[in-house]
Every structure is written in structure tokens, then in C-alpha cells.
Amino acid sequence: MKPQLSLPRKRRIHSWPVRICHWINVLAMIGMVMSGWGIYNADPLFAFTFPQNTTLGGWLGGNIAWHLAVMWLLAANALLYLVWGIFSDHFRRDFFPFSPRSVWRDTVRALTFRLPHKPGQYNAVQKLMYSGVLLLGALLVLSGLSIWKPVQFSGLVWLFGGFDIARYVHFFAMSGVLLFVIIHVLMVLLVPETFVAMLTGGKKISTEDHADE
Template structure:
């Protein structure tokens, strides 16, 4: 029997960097939104980052580069290491429905080194939302230079709506994620230390 990390160091590093970066992106983004709201509400000023529009934009762009580097590293590592294939796939509509019903009935078993179908769907979904957030964000930031992306988004105004709802979707994921951690707190230490999952040595039977 040998030990294997539940969460390899690249996952843990990107997770905690992403936490800090997303706080900065969201708070500065709320400040930018307040300068020209697309809905009939604004965010509290003390929940924004930057103090004024110029400061909001400055923080948003500065943190954006950290987010881009972190995201690119995670994407490349996840693809080439096989992490995405092993952790996020496969799943089917039937398996998602089965696990969702089991979770609502509090009958869904938790395995520290394996995601259930609902978790797989959520992680794949948040990655796609992140991609949509980047594309719409570039469309808003440089609408002339990225005119092709603006066209793909359906225009500058639509890109703003897409950006807002993609951000909201990611925030919803974060809320659900935090709730799940509170419900199963034993999962938190593993994201800090890596945790250990027992794996079989080559040649060992399943009953060893």
C-alpha cells in the first residue's frame, strides 16, 4: 500500500491564488459596474476595490494578469498531467441526476479522492464560465482591438451582460462550494496539506 496526494501541489497552489485573485477581480469589477450600471442597482461602495473608477480599473487590470497566469498554468497542467480527464470525466445526465437526488436526500457518499457526477459537472461548468468571462472581458476592455470577439458576443452591450452573468455564475459556484465545505469540513485540510489517499501498489489485489 502506498500513499498518494488527494490534491497535488499545483491544484492547491492555483486554488488559493485563485481565491485571492477572484476577490480582487470581483470587488474591483463591482466598482467599474457602479460607474455605469446595466441594472437598477449598484454594489455598496465599501464592497468595491480602488476607491474611484480609475482605481477600480487599475486594480482590475493588475489582478487580471495574475488571474491569467494562474489560469493558464492550471489549464496546461490539468491537460498534460491528465488531471482533468481523471477528476472531471466521465459523467452523464443520468449520473448527475442520480447523484443530485442522493445529495438532496443526504444519502450521497463522499470519497476524498473522487468527485461525484454533480461535482464534475460544476467544475467543468465553472471552467467554461471562466473562459466566457475572459472572452467577454477582452471584448469590453479592447472593443476595437478585439472587434472579432465583440462581434462573437453580439455587440459591446451584450458582452457586458455576458460578463456580468458569467461572473455571477462563478460567484454562485463559490457559494455552493463554501456551503459544501461547511457541510463536509473534513475536506478543507486536504486542500491545505494535500491529504493522503491510499492506493494499491502494482500487483496488489483489490482485497489487499
């Protein structure tokens, strides 16, 4: 442990960069998923299509235009979030550590409504899910680049095992993000005050506060 040379500083539960990036990301994700479903409908991978009123863009050209436009918002926002998360130490401090044991313990606690909530501290299930959704996001970007520009990113296409497999990977990564959102929103409903803190920043807590395993 570092020697304590100054008084512990205070920080909000959620800093403003995290809050702004989070809500821009939610809007961008809605745009990406809805326009993506429209693109999927034009050439479905499976024996189903998405209802027209859950798609964005009206027709294939519109779906693609939306998908590529919102993509830049999503990418710029993700870049800001990643740079800020790394340089502010947010990821290391708040997303780690976690272990299979602590994830299992907190899953059991959550399912039996006994999960304690400490403001400003993520439980092990959250840590796993937030780290996991960042990885899924990276997979979405890489598979998306492969099917958007397969010639320019031919190395990536090769890594995925071909264009068709990259399409499946893109679809399943999208499905993984949706599964994340369902569990994520259910967990927020269990502790609704976290929603307010994600909007306002919440109360000030000591900078030293971070969850142990």
C-alpha cells in the same frame, strides 16, 4: 485497460499545483469581483449598484487599475492550472465521466444528505460544477477581452453580438461564478475534511483511484 506493469503509484488527494492554483485563484477572484463591482457602479447595467464597501479601488480609476492588475495574476494562474491539469491527466481522470443521470442521482443524494464521500474522488455534481466553472471562466475572459480592447478584439465583440451584449455576458458569467461559489462552499461545509485536504494535500491514495459514473 492497460496491462499493469508496475505497482500502483500513490498520490495525494490534491496535488500541490492544484492547491496553490486553487487558493491563488480564490484571492484573485475576490480582487476581480470587488474591483469589477466598482467599475459596474460607474455605469450600472441594472437598477442597482453594489455597496461602496464591497468594491476595491476607492474610485473608478482605482477600480480599473486593480481589475487590470489582478487580471494578470488570474490569467497566469489559470494558464498554469490548465497546462498542469491537461498534461498531468488531472482533468480527464478527475473531472470525467459524468452524465445527466449521475448528476441527477448525486444531486438527490446531496439534498437528502446521503451523498457518500470517497477521498480523492469527485461526485458527479462536483464534476459538472468544476467543468462548468472552467467554461464560465473562459466566457469571463473572452467577454472581458471584448470590453477591454473592443477595437483589437473586434472579431470577439462581433461573436458576442456587440459591445453591450458582451457587457451583459461578462456580468452574467460573474454572477454564475458567484452562484458556483455559494453551492461549492455549502458542499465543502457538508464534508469539512475536504477543506483540510485542499490545504494540506490530504492522505496518499492509489493513482488508480478515480470515480466511475
